[in-house]
Structures are given as structure tokens and as C-alpha cells.
Amino acid sequence: xxxxxxxxxxxxxxxxxxxxxxxxxxxxxGEHIERTAAAVYxxxxxxxxxxxEPVTRFNPGET
Amino acid sequence: MEPYRLSLTEASHMIWGGILTPxxxxxxxxxxxxxxxxxxEAWVTxxxxxxxxxxxxxxxxxEEGQFRSPLHGVPYGVKDIFYTRGLRTTMGSTLxxxxxxxxxxxxxxxxxxxxAVVLGKTETTEFALHDPAPTRNPWNTGHTxxxxxxxxxxxxxxxxxxxALGSQTGGSVVRPxxxxxxxxxxxxxxxxxxxxxxxxxxxxxxxxxxxRTVEDAALTLSTLKPDAAPAVESEDSPRVGLLSGYFKENAxxxxxxxxxxxxxKLWGEGAEFIDVxxxxxxxxxxxxxxxxxxxxxxxxxxxxxxxxxxxxxxxIKGFVSSGLLAPATAYLRAQRIRDVILRDVLSxxxxxxxxxxxxxxxxxxxxxxxxxxxxxxxxxSLTGLPTVTVPSGISEDELPLGLQLVGRPHRDHDLLEAAAxxxxxxxxxxxxxxxxxP
Numbered sequence: 001x002x003x004x005x006x007x008x009x010x011x012x013x014x015x016x017x018x019x020x021x022x023x024x025x026x027x028x029x030g031e032h033i034e035r036t037a038a039a040v041y042x043x044x045x046x047x048x049x050x051x052x053e054p055v056t057r058f059n060p061g062e063t
Numbered sequence: 064m065e066p067y068r069l070s071l072t073e074a075s076h077m078i079w080g081g082i083l084t085p086x087x088x089x090x091x092x093x094x095x096x097x098x099x100x101x102x103x104e105a106w107v108t109x110x111x112x113x114x115x116x117x118x119x120x121x122x123x124x125x126e127e128g129q130f131r132s133p134l135h136g137v138p139y140g141v142k143d144i145f146y147t148r149g150l151r152t153t154m155g156s157t158l159x160x161x162x163x164x165x166x167x168x169x170x171x172x173x174x175x176x177x178x179a180v181v182l183g184k185t186e187t188t189e190f191a192l193h194d195p196a197p198t199r200n201p202w203n204t205g206h207t208x209x210x211x212x213x214x215x216x217x218x219x220x221x222x223x224x225x226x227a228l229g230s231q232t233g234g235s236v237v238r239p240x241x242x243x244x245x246x247x248x249x250x251x252x253x254x255x256x257x258x259x260x261x262x263x264x265x266x267x268x269x270x271x272x273x274x275r276t277v278e279d280a281a282l283t284l285s286t287l288k289p290d291a292a293p294a295v296e297s298e299d300s301p302r303v304g305l306l307s308g309y310f311k312e313n314a315x316x317x318x319x320x321x322x323x324x325x326x327x328k329l330w331g332e333g334a335e336f337i338d339v340x341x342x343x344x345x346x347x348x349x350x351x352x353x354x355x356x357x358x359x360x361x362x363x364x365x366x367x368x369x370x371x372x373x374x375x376x377x378x379i380k381g382f383v384s385s386g387l388l389a390p391a392t393a394y395l396r397a398q399r400i401r402d403v404i405l406r407d408v409l410s411x412x413x414x415x416x417x418x419x420x421x422x423x424x425x426x427x428x429x430x431x432x433x434x435x436x437x438x439x440x441x442x443x444s445l446t447g448l449p450t451v452t453v454p455s456g457i458s459e460d461e462l463p464l465g466l467q468l469v470g471r472p473h474r475d476h477d478l479l480e481a482a483a484x485x486x487x488x489x490x491x492x493x494x495x496x497x498x499x500x501p
Contacts, residue, residue: 029381036385039353054398060447061472
């Protein structure tokens with residue numbers, strides 16, 4: 001995914017939404033879909049070391 | 064003085080001193096609700112008979128010298144996503160308009176055990192997300208009180224309750240509190256139990272509350288969590304890390320000017336301020352928050368939306384749908400970046416009692432169509448750090464401004480101590496106000 005541009009990724013998600021729920025719903029939800037897809041794209045392209053683990057039981061300040 | 068004007072701490076002292084009965088306090092607050100509710104619309108449910116019954120029981124106990132806690136006999140509001148035994152709990156949704164839980168949320172039970180009295184259920188946006196409640200801002204009824212804990216903030220602001228429970232996933236305690244000119248406290252993630260609180264996003268949801276003073280917030284915390292780490296005693300003024308960057312770029316001119324004025328005033332009173340540069344990872348906070356919240360909200364509402372699509376309003380439908388489309392790897396990646404952001408922010412807090420930034424991007428927006436931006440609060444919901452907003456002044460448009468302080472994890476009383484110092488130095492302590500309609 002990191003090779004795709006943001007616009008192409010958002011377009012792909014919108015097409016997926018249209019295939020799942022039809023063009024009307026995809027259009028109605030368009031702004032949400034775009035904003036979340038843009039966030040997904042940003043997150044997916046943020047460099048991370050393999051050793052960084054996901055927070056699974058969030059308890060800030062404790063390691 | 065009419066009892067509704069008392070702060071929570073003042074009411075507590077008077078009840079313990081035998082000067083005020085819980086029944087008299089409840090009557091005063093119920094009368095205030097009856098008088099102001101047609102204008103403010105802060106409440107979903109107030110059962111006058113049940114309130115007086117509980118207050119009478121607390122009065123009888125007090126007359127026998129039995130006080131369960133400092134909050135004995137003090138009425139409070141409960142956001143309508145907290146389960147309350149036998150009292151309707153709607154989640155701000157038509158789907159739950161007839162839901163009467165058979166148990167209390169853990170925090171409601173703790174307050175009931177402490178002798179506090181449920182005054183009623185306060186308005187919330189639908190499922191604590193976005194679609195607004197009818198509540199108006201007492202400072203100007205043509206403006207939103209913020210959300211999602213809309214009714215709790217408005218009720219405390221105009222003296223309908225001395226304290227009200229809220230919840231925050233993005234900015235739903237601090238933002239409405241700031242918009243309504245009251246203290247809003249979001250403790251460290253998990254400090255107050257989320258059990259019996261309808262979820263929006265499990266790993267971001269916090270239980271918090273609004274009061275009119277920081278002292279009231281500390282008293283409430285001591286009652287709810289007697290084992291929370293006490294504040295480190297200090298005679299010194301706080302050492303505060305000043306945040307700008309992201310906050311300066313996104314704040315309205317009014318808000319930034321008010322922030323600078325508040326900081327100037329605190330500096331004049333002896334607070335030590337040092338500029339703190341936000342770590343580069345902080346720039347990812349909005350995207351990381353969005354991914355986690357959308358995916359978790361989708362998981363919460365997926366079944367409900369499939370079964371009753373007509374029962375959901377448009378915004379939440381769209382938000383949930385967007386979360387259903389996010390890859391699992393992106394969610395996990397967001398949770399990994401979250402850990403990086405937290406560690407980086409904690410490093411930048413080294414040597415400070417707390418960090419400071421404005422509580423909101425702007426003052427309460429005009430109209431009731433949306434409840435304002437959580438952009439200055441969501442990063443702290445993401446990192447789980449405790450935050451508190453203290454009223455800090457009035458903007459040019461005659462609406463309240465707030466100073467947001469951010470503490471270290473599980474040092475909530477230290478944060479409230481610093482907030483109390485700022486509150487006193489800022490000298491902005493309004494009593495409950497009558498709603499203003501231009």
C-alpha cells in the first residue's frame with residue numbers, strides 16, 4: 001500500500017464502498033470514507049521499527 | 064444564599080455541619096431545573112419523586128450522624144450513556160428510548176454507595192458521537208454547549224447541578240466544559256471504570272466529569288478513587304511546559320490571544336513557563352485517533368446498524384461505515400504509533416509539573432448543528448494522559464475560554480493541584496449563571 005498515492009488509495013476505498021453498499025450510500029458517506037481513508041493512508045505510511053508493539057491493554061505510563 | 068448556588072465542596076461542608084439538609088439542596092436544584100430547563104434543555108430525564116426520596120433518605124442518615132462520604136446527600140447529573148438502575152438511559156438514540164437498565168454503571172454505583180443522589184440524566188449526542196442534543200449554551204443560548212457531554216456541562220454551568228458525569232473519547236468532557244465556562248476533568252485512561260457506560264471506542268473512552276471549581280473536582284476524585292496517588296505536597300508554583308506548534312496553528316485568533324493573556328497572568332503570579340516543542344510523532348495523533356476510533360466504533364455498532372439502519376442518524380452511519388473499510392493492519396499500526404506518541408510526549412514532559420495549551424480550537428460555535436472541534440483534546444484522549452480545563456477568561460464574543468493542563472499518567476491529583484493554583488491565580492470563578500438569550 002505504501003507505494004500508492006493518497007488519492008489513489010482513497011479512490012480505491014470509495015469504489016469498495018460503492019461495491020458493498022451501492023452508489024447512493026457510498027456518496028452519502030463519502031466525506032467520512034474519505035477522511036478515514038486519508039487517516040489510514042497516513043498511518044500506513046508512517047515508518048515503524050518491527051519491535052514497536054501495538055497497544056493491546058492500554059495503560060499509559062506503564063511499560 | 065439559595066443552595067443551588069453552592070459549589071459541591073460548600074454544599075458538602077454545610078451538609079456535614081448540619082446547616083443544610085440533602086432534601087433542601089435537592090429541592091433547590093430541582094426548582095432550578097424546572098425554571099431553566101425550557102431554555103437550556105440539558106436533561107433527558109429528571110424523576111423529581113425519586114430524587115426527593117433519595118435525598119430524604121440521605122437526610123435521615125445525616126440526622127443520625129451517618130455520613131457515607133464527603134458527597135453524602137449531594138445531587139449530581141449523569142450523562143445519558145451511563146447505566147442507571149431503573150432510570151431510563153437512552154444513549155441519545157431513539158433505539159434506546161425505552162431502555163431501563165437493571166444495574167448501575169460502576170461509577171454511578173460508587174457514587175450511590177457514597178451517598179450522592181442521582182438528580183437525572185443529561186443530554187448527550189447520539190451514542191456520544193456527533194449528532195447533537197437539543198441543549199443550549201447558558202452563556203449564549205444561540206450557541207452550542209459543546210458535546211458529547213452537552214447536558215452535563217450546561218447543567219453545571221447554570222447551577223442545575225454542582226457536578227455531572229461525562230465521558231470523553233475525543234474531546235467530550237474538556238470541550239463542553241470549556242465552552243460552558245466550568246471545570247472539566249478527564250482522568251488518566253482507566254482510572255474511573257467504564258463498566259456500564261455505553262462504549263464508543265473502548266481504548267479511547269474515558270469517564271470524567273464537570274464541576275464549577277477544581278476543589279470540587281479533587282473532592283469527587285478522592286471520593287471515587289480513595290486509593291489514587293495523592294498530590295505531592297509543594298509550596299512552589301507549578302513548572303509548566305507551554306505548547307504551541309499544532310495548537311497555535313489551529314487555534315482561532317480569539318482563543319490564542321486569550322491563551323497568551325492567561326499565560327501572562329499566571330507568569331505574573333509566579334508560574335514558571337518554558338516552551339516545549341512537540342515531538343514529530345505528535346503530528347500523527349489526529350490520523351491515529353481517527354483510525355482507532357472509526358474501527359472501534361464500527362465494531363461497537365456493526366450489528367446494530369445492520370439490524371436497525373433506520374435507527375441511526377446520518378453522521379454515525381457514515382462514521383461507522385468508514386471504520387468497516389479500514390484494514391486490520393492499519394488499526395494495529397495505529398495502536399503501535401499510539402505507543403510511540405505516548406512515549407515521545409512523556410519524554411517531552413520531563414522536568415515539568417504539567418503541559419499547557421488552550422482547551423479548544425475556538426469558542427462555542429454559533430448554532431446547535433454541531434458541537435465544535437475536539438482537535439485540542441483528542442491527542443490527550445489518545446495518549447490517555449489526565450487533562451483538566453480551567454476557565455481562564457472571556458473572549459470578545461462574550462463566551463468563555465479555557466486553559467487546558469495535561470498531567471502525567473496516574474498523577475491526577477498532582478494535575479488538579481496545579482490546576483487549583485492556576486484557577487486561583489487566574490481569578491476567574493463565576494457562580495452559576497442565568498442563561499443569556501440575546
